[in-house]
Amino acid sequence: MRSVLVVILICLSMAAQAASDRQPKVVSLSPSITEIIFLLGKGDCLVGRSSYCDYPAEAKKLPVVGNFGVPFLEHLASVKPDYVITTKLKDKASKQAMESLGTKVILLDDNCFDDYIKCVKMLGDILNCPMSANAEVWRFSKALENFKSMADRVPAASRPKVYIEVWHRPLLTCGGKTFINDMIEYAGGINIGRNEKSEYFPCSIEWIMQQNPDIIICPAMGSGKSGEVAKREGWQQISAVKSNHIYTGIEQDKLYRLGPRTIDGIAILRKYIFDDVKPEQSAAGSEGKAK
Amino acid sequence: MSFSNIRRILSEPVIWIGLLVPVCFVIFMCCGTYSAGFSDLLNPSPMLAAVLKLRAARLLCAFVVGGSLAVAGAACQAALRNPLAEPYILGVSGGASVGAAAAIILGLAMISEFFIPAFSFVGAVFALMLVLGMARCWAADTPASIALAGIVIGSMCSSLLMFIISISNSHELNGITWWLLGSLQPSGSMLLAFSAASLLMATLLFTLLGREVDAVTFGEETAFSLGADPKKLSYILLGVSSLLAACSVAVSGIIGFVGLIIPHIIRNLFGSQHRRLFPLCMLTGGIFLMGCDTFARCIFATRELPVGVITSFIGGPFFLWVLSRRRAWEG
Amino acid sequence: MGRMNCNEDLIAANNITFAYQPGKQVLNGVNFRLPKGSVAAIVGPNGVGKSTILKILCGYLQPASGEVLLEGRPIKSYDNLERSRLVAAVPQNIYAPIPFTVEQVVKMGRLARISRYSRLTREDKEVIARTMHDLNIAVFAGRAIGELSGGERQRVMIATALAQEPDLLLLDEPTSHLDIGNSARVIKALINWQRQKGSSILIVTHDVQMAARVCERIILLKNGNVLGDGNPHQVLTRESLFQAYGHGVSSFISPIDGLPVILPDLPDAEY
Numbered sequence: 001m002r003s004v005l006v007v008i009l010i011c012l013s014m015a016a017q018a019a020s021d022r023q024p025k026v027v028s029l030s031p032s033i034t035e036i037i038f039l040l041g042k043g044d045c046l047v048g049r050s051s052y053c054d055y056p057a058e059a060k061k062l063p064v065v066g067n068f069g070v071p072f073l074e075h076l077a078s079v080k081p082d083y084v085i086t087t088k089l090k091d092k093a094s095k096q097a098m099e100s101l102g103t104k105v106i107l108l109d110d111n112c113f114d115d116y117i118k119c120v121k122m123l124g125d126i127l128n129c130p131m132s133a134n135a136e137v138w139r140f141s142k143a144l145e146n147f148k149s150m151a152d153r154v155p156a157a158s159r160p161k162v163y164i165e166v167w168h169r170p171l172l173t174c175g176g177k178t179f180i181n182d183m184i185e186y187a188g189g190i191n192i193g194r195n196e197k198s199e200y201f202p203c204s205i206e207w208i209m210q211q212n213p214d215i216i217i218c219p220a221m222g223s224g225k226s227g228e229v230a231k232r233e234g235w236q237q238i239s240a241v242k243s244n245h246i247y248t249g250i251e252q253d254k255l256y257r258l259g260p261r262t263i264d265g266i267a268i269l270r271k272y273i274f275d276d277v278k279p280e281q282s283a284a285g286s287e288g289k290a291k
Numbered sequence: 292m293s294f295s296n297i298r299r300i301l302s303e304p305v306i307w308i309g310l311l312v313p314v315c316f317v318i319f320m321c322c323g324t325y326s327a328g329f330s331d332l333l334n335p336s337p338m339l340a341a342v343l344k345l346r347a348a349r350l351l352c353a354f355v356v357g358g359s360l361a362v363a364g365a366a367c368q369a370a371l372r373n374p375l376a377e378p379y380i381l382g383v384s385g386g387a388s389v390g391a392a393a394a395i396i397l398g399l400a401m402i403s404e405f406f407i408p409a410f411s412f413v414g415a416v417f418a419l420m421l422v423l424g425m426a427r428c429w430a431a432d433t434p435a436s437i438a439l440a441g442i443v444i445g446s447m448c449s450s451l452l453m454f455i456i457s458i459s460n461s462h463e464l465n466g467i468t469w470w471l472l473g474s475l476q477p478s479g480s481m482l483l484a485f486s487a488a489s490l491l492m493a494t495l496l497f498t499l500l501g502r503e504v505d506a507v508t509f510g511e512e513t514a515f516s517l518g519a520d521p522k523k524l525s526y527i528l529l530g531v532s533s534l535l536a537a538c539s540v541a542v543s544g545i546i547g548f549v550g551l552i553i554p555h556i557i558r559n560l561f562g563s564q565h566r567r568l569f570p571l572c573m574l575t576g577g578i579f580l581m582g583c584d585t586f587a588r589c590i591f592a593t594r595e596l597p598v599g600v601i602t603s604f605i606g607g608p609f610f611l612w613v614l615s616r617r618r619a620w621e622g
Numbered sequence: 623m624g625r626m627n628c629n630e631d632l633i634a635a636n637n638i639t640f641a642y643q644p645g646k647q648v649l650n651g652v653n654f655r656l657p658k659g660s661v662a663a664i665v666g667p668n669g670v671g672k673s674t675i676l677k678i679l680c681g682y683l684q685p686a687s688g689e690v691l692l693e694g695r696p697i698k699s700y701d702n703l704e705r706s707r708l709v710a711a712v713p714q715n716i717y718a719p720i721p722f723t724v725e726q727v728v729k730m731g732r733l734a735r736i737s738r739y740s741r742l743t744r745e746d747k748e749v750i751a752r753t754m755h756d757l758n759i760a761v762f763a764g765r766a767i768g769e770l771s772g773g774e775r776q777r778v779m780i781a782t783a784l785a786q787e788p789d790l791l792l793l794d795e796p797t798s799h800l801d802i803g804n805s806a807r808v809i810k811a812l813i814n815w816q817r818q819k820g821s822s823i824l825i826v827t828h829d830v831q832m833a834a835r836v837c838e839r840i841i842l843l844k845n846g847n848v849l850g851d852g853n854p855h856q857v858l859t860r861e862s863l864f865q866a867y868g869h870g871v872s873s874f875i876s877p878i879d880g881l882p883v884i885l886p887d888l889p890d891a892e893y
Contacts, residue, residue, distance in 0.1 A: 068461075167462055169400065169407075170469045170595070196593055202469070204588060204595040205476065206324040209342055220462065222401065233348065233477075237341040372719045499738045506730050508720040512713040513779070515682045517786070518706030518734030563722045 024126065027076060027103075029066050029086035032110060032259040034059050036120055039136060039260045042127040047079040050086075055253060055261075070094070077101050083126060087119075087258075110258040111199075112179050113144060136260065143263045144186060147270065151188040160273055162189040163213035163240070165229075167220055170202040179258050187269035189215065209238060215273055216240040216247070219256070223249020247272050304561050308574045312354070315578050319585040320346055324592055345476070352477040353584040353598075354577035355487045356539040357549055361576025362494055363532035363539075364550025365557075365568055369504045370528035371434045378536035378550040381441040381529060382418040385448025387540040388471060390414020392455040395466045407470065408482050408541040415537030418444050423530065433511070434525050472597035473544030475584045486538035493531050494573045500524065501566030548602045549576055552610045559613050579606070631655040632790055632822050633679060633709075637688035639846075640674055648674050650846040651688065656822055656839075658789070661813070663825045663833035666843030667867050672826040673714060675843075676792050679824070680711040692790075706734035710788035712779050714795045721766040724778050728754055731785025753784040756811045758804075772799035777808060784815060791816075791823045797832065809836055834858055834881045842866055858882045 027048040028034040034053035037046055043058055048065035065075040069088035076084070081103050087110040089095055095105045108122065109115040117137050124133020151159075162184050166172040174180045175196035184191040192211040193203065216238070218229055226246035235241050254265035300306055321332065325342045335343060363378035371380070379385075394400050394410035425440040456464060477483045497504065503519035507528075514521040536550070553576040557568055583601040590596060633656050640649040648671040656662055664672050677683040679690055681697040690697040692708060700708075710731075718727075731753070732746045742750075754760040757777045767775060776799050783791055796812075797805040813836065816823050827833055833840055834854040842850040842857050844866045850857040863871045863884065870887040 167465055169466050170474065172465070193593070201594055203593050204324055205345060206342055206588065207593045209338060209345075210325045212338070220401075234341040234345040237338040369720065372717055374719055502730065502733050502736075502738065505722065505726070506733055508717075508722075509727075509730075510713070510715070510717040512677065512682055512711065513716070515702075516680055516706065516709070516711040516713075516783070517730055518703045520702050558721060562726065563720050564726055 023128075024082040025080065026083045026085060026127070027065055027071075027079065027081040028053060029069055029071060029084060030088060030108075030110075031055065031068065031253070032087060032257040033085050033108070033119070033123070035257065035259040035261065036123055036136075037127065040120075040123060040127060040129050040132045042123075042129055045127055047081055048076065071098055073097055073101065076103070085123070085126075110179070111177060113140075113182060113258075113262075116140065116179075116258050116262070140260075140263065143266075147186040147188075147266055150270070151186055154188055156190075159188060159190050160214035161192050161211060162215045162217060162269075162273060163192050163208060163211065165216065165218040165220065166200055168218065171205065171208065172200055172202050174200050179262070180255060183255070183262065183266050183269055184273075187266050187273050189269065189273040205234065209234070212238055213240050214243070215245045217250065217269070217272060218246070218248045219250040219252045221248040225249065245272075305567065305570050305574070308571060308578075312574055312578060315581060316350055316354075319350055319581050322585050322589050324589065348477050348480075348483075349475050349584065349588075350581050351487075352483055352542060353475045353580040355483060355490055356475065356543045356546065357553075357580025358494075358573040358577040359486060359490045359535040359539040360546065360550040361553035361557075361572040361579075362490065362497065362569055363535040365554035365565070365572045366493075366497055366504075366528040366532035367550070368554055369508050369565060370525045370532075371438055372508055372510065373438075374555065375551070376438070377547075378532055379445075379540075379545070379547075380438055381422045381533045381536075382444035382448060383415045383533050383536045384540055384545045385445040385452070386418025386421075387411040387415035387537060388545065389448050389451045389455070390417075391470045391544075392452055392459075392467045395463050395470070396455055396459050400466065405479055408478060411470075412482070412537055412541035414448075415540055416534070418448060419530070419533045419537065423526075434529070437525070437529060469597070470544050473546045473599045474595075475543045475580075475598055477542065482538070482542055486535075486542055489535060489538055490573065493535055494569050496531065497528070497569040498566055500527070501564065501569065504528065504565040505563075543598075546580070546599050546602060548599070548606045549580055552606050553579060555610065556613050631691070632658045632660075632693065633824075634691040635675070635679065635688070636691065638675070638678060638685045638690070639687045640671070640678060640683065640685050642674075648846055649678075649685070652843075652846070652848055654841055654848060654851055656790075656824060659816075659820045659822060660839055661816060661823045661825075661837045662839035662841060663827055663837040664841045664843060665827060665830055665833055666849075670843045671846050672843060673794050676711060676794050676824070676826050677713075680709050680792055681705055682711070703734045706786060706788075708788055709790045709792065710783035710786040711792040712776075712783045712794060712796060714798070716775055716779050718767040718775065721768050723764050723766060724759055724770070725750070725754070725763040727767055727778050728759075728781050728785050731782040734786065749785055749787065753781045756784070756815065757781040758807060758811075773801065773804055776800060777804070780808065780812070787819070789821050791821060793823065793825045795827055796825060797827070797829065805832070830858060830863075830884050834884070835879065854882055858884060 023045055025047045026037065026045045028037060028046060029050045031050065031053045034046065034049055035055055037043060038056050038059060046062055049059055049062040050066045050068050051064045052068040053059050063079060065079060066072050069086055069090045071084065071094055076098065083104050083106060084098050085106045085108065087108050089107055098105050108119045110119065117140065120133050120136050124130045164173055164180060164184065166174060173193045174191065175198045176194040177197060178199050181191045181194055192213050193201065216229060221229065225248040229235065229246045230241050240246060250268060254261045254268060320343065323342065323346055331339055360378055367376040367378050367380055368374050390410035390413055391407050394406045399406035422437065422440045422444050426437040429436050456467060459467060503524055506514040506517040506519040507521050507524050511521040553572055554568065557571045557575055561567060561571055583605060584598045587596040587598045587601045635652055635654050638649055638652045639647065641647045652675060664675060666672055674683065678685050692700065697705065728750050729742065732742060732750070736742060736746060754763060757780060759774065759777050759781055762770070762774065767778060770778065776796065780793070780796055797808060800808060809832065812823060825833065825837065838853055840852070840854055840857040841848060842862060849866055850862045858873060860871060860873045863873065872885045872887060873882050876883045
């Protein structure tokens, strides 16, 4: 009888061991990583998050062990993670510090859609869920393809020019090396900052006026604030303002997080760019263009 | 009017530098990212007209801020008898930074753009009051104790600012940092008009007090013996110039170096007498900042540089050149 | 001397006390009167309050008790410009952080005599040129004050005070930075000016020889009190000097001008 109990106990402990092998303890210091992990159905692997990780709602129940890309080392040590996964590390030296606590640190890129696909595949490997990872990769790629084919139907010359205002003081927009630039392209528009090689850059009013965008998107402004943009000194001549194509109050996370919801973000952009752009407006836009 | 009279008037630097201002204004108006040929300028499209209007507002703002900082710098240097003093010495910049940062972090900046200059102005004036009050409380209201109080308040403000920065998120941090770097695109015409009016009044007042200000630089005893009231004059100089600095900080953020070098350059070129120094500082400071800002607008096609970068980068070597030119000329 | 008649006194110090810090009295009831047209010196050991008296006499410091009468009126009741046309003071320490030229500095002497809305008149310019010439500083009129030697700067500040055309000139150690030659030239210029204008000069100095030769009146201070007040023969005696300075001196009458010469006793001389 006793020996049977011992055998059962050993079996149970081995099973627990095996289970914990399959379930690594993970801390995410990046909101997009947190979203992907929950999407893959592995939310229970997470033992800590950054203060910026706020989606989905379950994520908020996790203990905060850092800011975006900034670990709080003592908090981190107390949850004993196997992996710290992030897309950004503010201080490269903190990687060593975290490794000295016995965790593996995985730093992933998030500059373009390919990075997202790589990221999902890697998380699938680490978290032992290659099936759901592949499903997400397929869903994402399919949706992108779909947008691409819709965008390609419009000739490049008549695609509307989009100015996306990341921040208003200073005027900050995104350059060609960001996934937001790609999102605009897949949505069928042209990012006026595409030729700038940097990620985000402060731009001048004169440059915006010279570019003369057909659509202005200000995610950082609250909804219903488009009138404020239109009232800015000198902006009345910009074709987007003339034709009242100013959009504010967008869920910023869908735009600025390279995650599962990026597809929704592209859909929103496409709605802004396409549902309203009529041929005569783009013609007006190119006429007003500076020589 | 005889010929010699005309010659005398034209040899007065205030006159010909005053004539230089509109010339510079027109030249700077033509520079910018938005390219336009000369023929376009004569018959501007609505878009170009809008661009020109923006440029004019910005140049006007640069002139007012540059003039204010230079006049305030000259006044502070005289009152504190220290040629290295600058208009921010009474904690004005610290108070203004804290005010602006508070407006940004409290989310007021999202409600209306007007909150940032309003808060920074309130912050600057509050810091100024605190400094003058503190100096009064010590009973020894000499310029040295005023300056000391300014340094104390300034460092307290900078620690407050650091606190605000430490609790701000990345967008807010971005906003605060850029505000601190300074930008000359005016956000409200009310504040600019107020600053311009106070600049003109302060320059007129200081010019009329010019001879007394000269005397004050020789120390309280000498100034008193010559017939000036050094204590009252120090308060007027420091108070009014800090107000000018507060206005310009509220309009455009913190722009360094102008208040320090312009008075020096003018003294080197045209002498130290304050009756002439103050109006010349107003004109030259204005031209200098208009030039620097035009450069900051034009140097890159898409971007704008913070004008403070240019003022120090151009101003520094120019300053050294003026100093060395004087040495060589004497030796 | 018009001691009996207050109205003839240019300036009178009545029972002046002063303390920079409470409890540390610098002056304990100083009394003296200075008639118009006199040249007087205040002498005494270090830290006795000589410079403080000068600052009180020109109205810069307020005495703790007692009062200063300028032409019979309390000096407090004068406004700045009015007072500056009567009294000019040259302090011992001169700050010159801003690079004014010598001529510009001397022009400042006219501050109390020209309106802020007008330029210098021909008369102002004449006074400036004359004082610069008298003090032998016209040769470096265009140089910056900060680049001058201590002696040159002292002469410039004296010239500035003379350009004020005051009735009473207060000088704090006017010859401390000057060599014998320049010192003599400055003293001569001052005396000439004083005789021409009929003004008064009050000098604070350590140089008792100079005081004895230049001044008809010497005020000797000790511990914030007036120890002696009178002509050089009366005041600069061996006894009173020993009392004031706490050190033995030899005093004899110079055969050249009949005025006392004072030599401190040095170790060699004592034995």
